[in-house]
Amino acid sequence: MWLIFALLQLLPQLTLSTRCPSGCVCDIKGSTKCIGNITDIPLLDPAITFLLLLDDTHIKVLQERSFQPFSLLLRMQITHSSLNTIHPEAFHGAPQLRSIKLSSNALSIFPPKVFSEQSNLEQLQLDDNQIISISSELFQGLVNLIELDISRNRISQLDANVFQILTSLNFLNLAGNQLKNLPQTLFHNLRQLKSLNLSSNQLETLESGTFDHLNNLLVLILQKNQIQEIPPRLFWHMPSLLTLLLSSNQLQYIPAESFYYLPNLTKLTLYNNPLISLPDQLVGHMQRLQELHLYETNLATVPWNLFANMTNLRWLYLHFNKKLSSLPKNLFCCLPNLMKLSLKNNNLKELHTEVFSGLISLQILLLNENKLQSLPATIFQQTPSLKILDLSHNHLRYLPGNIFVHASALKVLSLSGNKWNCDCRILSIAEWISENQRLINDLDKGVACHEPHHLRNNHLQKLTYEDLQCSQGGFQTFTSTLIATMQQTPLIPPTAEDFYVKTSSIYNNDPAFYNTIVLDDGPEIVHNNHYNGWVYLWTVPSRGPYSGFMTFLYIVLLATGVILILASVYILYRLNKVMVVLGAVAMGGGQRIMTRKIRSFKVQL
Ligand SMILES: *[C@@H]1O[C@H](CO)[C@@H](O)[C@H](O)[C@H]1NC(C)=O
Secondary structure (H helix, E strand, C coil): CHHHHHHHHHHHHHHHHHHCCCCEEECCCCEEEEEECCCCCCCCCCCCCCEEEEEEECCCEECCCCCCCCCCCCEEEEECCCCCEECCCCCCCCCCCCEEECCCCCCCCCCCCCCCCCCCCCEEECCCCCCCCCCCCCCCCCCCCCEEECCCCCCCCCCCCCCCCCCCCCEEECCCCCCCCCCCCCCCCCCCCCEEECCCCCCCECCCCCCCCCCCCCEEECCCCCCCECCCCCCCCCCCCCEEECCCCCCCCCCCCCECCCCCCCEEECCCCCCCCCCCCCECCCCCCCEEECCCCCCCCCCCCCCCCCCCCCEEECCCCCCCCCCCCCCCCCCCCCCEEECCCCCCCCCCCCCCCCCCCCCEEECCCCCCCCCCCCCCCCCCCCCEEECCCCCCCCCCCCCCCCCCCCCEEECCCCCEECCHHHHHHHHHHHHCHHHECCHHHCCEEEECHHHCCCEHHHCCHHHHCCCCCCHHHHHHHHHHHHHHCCCCCCCHHHHEEEHHHHCCCCCCCCCCCCCCCCCCEEEEEEECCEEEEEEECCCCCCHHHHHHHHHHHHHHHHHHHHHHHHHHHHHHHHHHHHHHHHCCCCHHHHHHHHHHHHHHC
């Protein structure tokens, strides 16, 4: 009794193994997998074959009614084979098929009605072939199709009604084709669509209304096209959208209010577009947006309220914008959850004192590879969570000594690759650096003086009071006294002594100390010149009641000088002529000649 029972259990497996062709693996659940040197659909047991997987085969042609014998077959695939021809009735007689996968073959043409009996088909994958065009009849009959993948082919055009019948479609992948445009009504019947991938095509424009009926769409991928323009309100009818990828296109402008009514958006990418400007009203409420990529653009600045509706943003990548030179004061006002802000590789020259003041959760701030010369002392006062700060490879000449006092959470700070100017003003930050060396992760790469010449490459953390020669009254004090004196008496033109500052007396024994004087604070226009160890200095206040008058005086002075020089040259020239005449007289010329000469000279004069 026991033995019979066991035999009965084994029976199906025994029959199965006898019927499984060589080169194939058949398993008890009804799947057959064949690899290698087969050129046609193998002979299988129709009573137990549910799933047929043919991979890396030599099948070139799919014959008429290839699957008719397998009345139980639900899913089939022929992939990575040399399949290039499909008989117009290849799938006829197998209406029960749910999945057909013919990826990575050499198919270029499909007979128009090849799937006409496939009303149960749910999944059709024709990706990675050589398909050039698709007949508008090809998908007729696929009323239950859920997933269609025709990516990585060579399709350049689609008929407006090619997807009309696919009302159950959830997933449509058209990426990696050569589509230049899309008929406006192409997707209008796809009301169940959840994911639409159009990336890596050659789309240049999109017509307004193209996506208007896709109310259930969750993912829309438009990246890596040539889109130059998007019509206003293109995305207004996709309230469920979670992901919108527009990166790597040719967008210079985006219409105002383009991203309104996308309350569920969690990911938006705009990077690698030649954006020139963004409108003041761009983004509606987006409570769920956590990540924004806005890099590799041509933006010089951005509207102050750009992020105002993205209150939940965690990661903001606003970097590699080679022209981005200023940030509005309140730009990051409303981002209490922002944890990482990358502003690296921009063209920032200065930052407003309060620009980071709302960023209470900010932990990582990347400001490296900009052109920052200094930073306001209180800029990090309201960023209590700041842990990692990168200021390397800027043009930093100074930093206020107390700038990091409030950044109590700071763990990693990068400062190398700057242009530290080691005069007396550097002392306080140099002291802070020296005391906090463990926080600075790039001391070995050189946090060192750039100027003056004799201190070049001296490490900031090792600078001493004596190195800086601050004890004899610094240069800064001297010039500011001079400027202050001049500003107090703007109406009196400066005397000669005011113009000449003998540098060698200040920087004893090093007359080549400075070639130019650059004053960091103050609104003055500074004119300076350098000659024989003397520096000629002359400042004009750029603002204030007398600035116009001072500039005018300066110009008058210059002009007078030039006129005087020209006049004296002319007089010398004249004198020379007189001398020649007198010379002639002395050499023995007659009285007559002399009087005539003198008379004619008078006339000429
Ligand atoms: C923020 O979203 C609301 C609602 O969509 C909108 O009225 C407002 O103009 C948006 N603000 C900005 C700065 O775009």
